[in-house]
Amino acid sequence: MRLTRKLLASYLAVVATSGVVLVIGADWSLRSRLTREAGLELEREVAYLAAAVGTRRGPALDTLVLRVTRATERRLTVIDTGGHVIADSDFPDSVLVSLENHRTRPEFRAALRGEVGRDYRRSVSTGRWELKVAAPIPGGAVRVSAPVPQVDAVVRDAQTAVLLGALVAAVVAVLLALGFTRSVTRPLVRLRDAAQAIARGERPVVDTRGGDELGDLARTLRGLEESLAERIGALERERSETAALVAAMVEGVVACDARGAVVTANPAARRMLGFRPDEPLPLLTETFRQRSAQEAIAGALAGTTTQGLEVEFERRRLLFSAQPLQGGGAVFVLHDLTAVRRLEAMRRDFVANVSHELKTPLTVVRGYAETLLGEEPAPEVRRSFLTSILVNAGRMQRLVDDLLDLSRIESGAWTPRPEPVALGPLAGQVWTEVARASNAEDRAFTLEIPADAAEVAADPQALRQVLSNVLENAARYTPAGGSVAVRARRQRGDVVIEVADTGPGIPGEHLPRIFERFYRVDAARSRELGGTGLGLAIVKHLVEAHGGRVEAESRLGAGTTIRVTLPAAVLAAAG
Numbered sequence: 138m139r140l141t142r143k144l145l146a147s148y149l150a151v152v153a154t155s156g157v158v159l160v161i162g163a164d165w166s167l168r169s170r171l172t173r174e175a176g177l178e179l180e181r182e183v184a185y186l187a188a189a190v191g192t193r194r195g196p197a198l199d200t201l202v203l204r205v206t207r208a209t210e211r212r213l214t215v216i217d218t219g220g221h222v223i224a225d226s227d228f229p230d231s232v233l234v235s236l237e238n239h240r241t242r243p244e245f246r247a248a249l250r251g252e253v254g255r256d257y258r259r260s261v262s263t264g265r266w267e268l269k270v271a272a273p274i275p276g277g278a279v280r281v282s283a284p285v286p287q288v289d290a291v292v293r294d295a296q297t298a299v300l301l302g303a304l305v306a307a308v309v310a311v312l313l314a315l316g317f318t319r320s321v322t323r324p325l326v327r328l329r330d331a332a333q334a335i336a337r338g339e340r341p342v343v344d345t346r347g348g349d350e351l352g353d354l355a356r357t358l359r360g361l362e363e364s365l366a367e368r369i370g371a372l373e374r375e376r377s378e379t380a381a382l383v384a385a386m387v388e389g390v391v392a393c394d395a396r397g398a399v400v401t402a403n404p405a406a407r408r409m410l411g412f413r414p415d416e417p418l419p420l421l422t423e424t425f426r427q428r429s430a431q432e433a434i435a436g437a438l439a440g441t442t443t444q445g446l447e448v449e450f451e452r453r454r455l456l457f458s459a460q461p462l463q464g465g466g467a468v469f470v471l472h473d474l475t476a477v478r479r480l481e482a483m484r485r486d487f488v489a490n491v492s493h494e495l496k497t498p499l500t501v502v503r504g505y506a507e508t509l510l511g512e513e514p515a516p517e518v519r520r521s522f523l524t525s526i527l528v529n530a531g532r533m534q535r536l537v538d539d540l541l542d543l544s545r546i547e548s549g550a551w552t553p554r555p556e557p558v559a560l561g562p563l564a565g566q567v568w569t570e571v572a573r574a575s576n577a578e579d580r581a582f583t584l585e586i587p588a589d590a591a592e593v594a595a596d597p598q599a600l601r602q603v604l605s606n607v608l609e610n611a612a613r614y615t616p617a618g619g620s621v622a623v624r625a626r627r628q629r630g631d632v633v634i635e636v637a638d639t640g641p642g643i644p645g646e647h648l649p650r651i652f653e654r655f656y657r658v659d660a661a662r663s664r665e666l667g668g669t670g671l672g673l674a675i676v677k678h679l680v681e682a683h684g685g686r687v688e689a690e691s692r693l694g695a696g697t698t699i700r701v702t703l704p705a706a707v708l709a710a711a712g
Contacts, residue, residue: 152310156303163299175283179270180253182209183281187272190215190279198224212267212282215274216245223277237261244271248278331358388472389455395465397421397438409471411451421469425450433459437467447474454478495536498529540671542602546678553596553682557706560593560634561586564623567604577612581620590625590632592706599679600703606672607636607699614640614697631685632705637698643691651689652677676701 186205193201202213206226215224220240222233239245247254248271257268260282271280383390389406393399399418402410412418421434425448433443437459446457456472505522508514514522545551561584572578593600604623611621619639626633643651654674680687680701691697 149307149311149314152303152307156300156307159303160299163295175268179211179268179281179283180255180272182211183253183270183272183279186213186281187274187279190274192275194223199230202226209281214239214280214282215277216271216280217277218249220245242269242271244269244280245278247271248273248280328355328358331355331362388470391418391421391469391471392462393421393438393466393469395438397434400466405473406471409450409453409455409473430457433457434467434469437461437469438465495533498532501529502526502533536671542675546675546682551682553599553679555594555596555683555704557592558595558597558600560591560625560632563597563601564604564608567601568608568621568623571605571608571612575609575612577615579617580612580615583620583622585622585624587626589627590705593632593634594704594706595683599683603676603679603701604636606676607701610672610699611636611638611640611697614638616640619696627705628702630705631702634701634703635698636701637696639696642693642695643689643697644693645691648689648691652687673699 189201189205190198198215202215202224203226205211206213211226213224213226214222216239217223220238220242222228222236222239224230225233225236228236242254243256244254251273254271255269257266259265260267260269265284267282267284269280269282271278383403386403387405389403389409391399391402391406397420399421402412402418404414407414407416407418410418410424418424422431425431425434427448427450429446430448430450433446436443438461440461441459442461443457443459446459448455448457452475454474454477456474458470458472459467460470461467505526509519509522564584564586565582568582572580572582608621608623615621615638621639622635622637624635624637626635652673654671676699677687680703683703685701685703687699687701689697689699
């Protein structure tokens with residue numbers, strides 16, 4: 138039931154109750170007053186009759202009773218001291234003996250005490266409601282009885298008037314109550330609408346102008362809304378900051394409910410687990426098949442913390458940590474150790490490769506040195522031993538120099554200082570040095586550098602080292618009578634430098650790895666020719682430090698082309 142109807146119903150109930158109480162009160166008050174006035178009149182009459190009756194008995198008494206009854210239209214009864222009726226205006230003498238004894242009647246008992254008695258009751262003899270008043274006489278009492286129909290008539294008229302007045306009052310009260318109810322419920326409805334708007338997160342319309350309790354309630358609601366808006370804003374900012382922080386984390390964060398269903402997962406976790414940004418995630422127990430991971434998940438959902446569990450997931454190594462949440466569910470943090478483990482493997486391989494590369498020349502140097510110290514060989518043999526020691530020492534020196542250069546470049550201790558460098562003269566000079574050192578003068582060398590690609594923006598020493606390493610490889614693997622060509626062409630804002638040889642070429646399965654450290658297609662031949670396995674790795678790092686790129690193209694039996702892309706000098710100067 139709505140509040141308006143409740144208020145109207147309560148007002149109607151109050152009016153109806155008031156009307157009923159008013160009718161009952163008016164009935165009782167009016168009836169009592171009229172009965173009292175009728176009793177006083179009967180008392181005057183009975184006093185007169187008592188004096189008239191006196192000591193009369195027999196026919197004289199009957200005659201008096203009949204005469205008085207005709208004159209007053211009252212019922213007159215004479216009772217002896219024993220309560221027996223000796224005369225009654227409504228009954229003949231023959232039936233008086235059959236009338237009920239009156240000694241227990243209140244009015245008679247009062248008369249016997251010398252008082253005027255009164256009572257209003259239904260008469261046993263006549264069956265009517267009568268007002269009875271008795272007065273003492275010698276030898277008994279005389280009683281006058283009279284019905285009071287005028288009392289009932291007056292009371293009924295008064296009740297009708299009161300009921301009509303109550304009805305009119307009820308109508309007026311309903312109209313007033315309706316207006317009052319609307320004046321009360323209208324601001325309450327507005328407050329309800331405002332509270333519902335707050336619940337929906339909307340800005341409510343609140344009238345705070347009232348000076349009564351409803352106005353106080355409206356102002357309190359306005360203050361509550363402002364406080365809630367401020368707190369919700371702070372929570373939303375904190376949530377946004379937390380969400381941004383979690384989304385920006387390189388660690389994967391996954392939260393699930395008590396059933397193991399994923400509630401949220403940041404981009405890093407989706408990337409590690411191989412799911413698209415909008416793809417729904419299955420249960421964690423279905424995602425991780427490894428037994429240790431499933432046990433950790435079950436333990437976290439049961440309230441157990443897990444730290445530093447390393448698991449394998451689709452060729453990835455993940456560090457798995459779990460933290461249970463209050464109220465059920467858990468948060469899982471994933472650290473991708475794949476790159477770390479790969480770097481550790483590379484470090485181990487690097488140490489092994491360096492050790493292996495140094496072991497052979499050190500063995501040669503030590504062996505020849507021990508031989509020279511232990512015996513006195515012939516001069517030509519001594520010279521051969523010393524030459525071998527010198528060659529292997531130089532090989533170790535080149536390896537250490539290359540390692541130092543690579544370490545300096547990778548650590549960021551070296552940064553290029555680009556400047557315009559003429560490509561043709563530098564390439565020719567480097568080839569002359571390489572050919573002389575490699576005994577490769579019988580390889581044909583050509584330069585094909587157009588005018589628009591004549592200069593590049595590069596660090597001169599770095600470019601010299603790039604060309605030197607690439608041309609050394611070309612000279613080393615190009616057979617006698619072969620050719621080496623350096624070509625250049627302009628490609629938008631860059632210069633593409635190609636070093637092509639006519640060597641045996643590189644198998645396709647080895648081509649993607651030739652820029653790795655210590656990677657050799659033919660390790661035995663490379664060592665025999667004096668290579669360290671670091672030249673192309675250094676080339677790659679130097680070129681990329683200039684913002685360029687390097688790639689290789691080869692075909693078995695048709696030679697190899699190393700392609701280096703560097704910024705053109707004109708754009709570098711303009712920038």
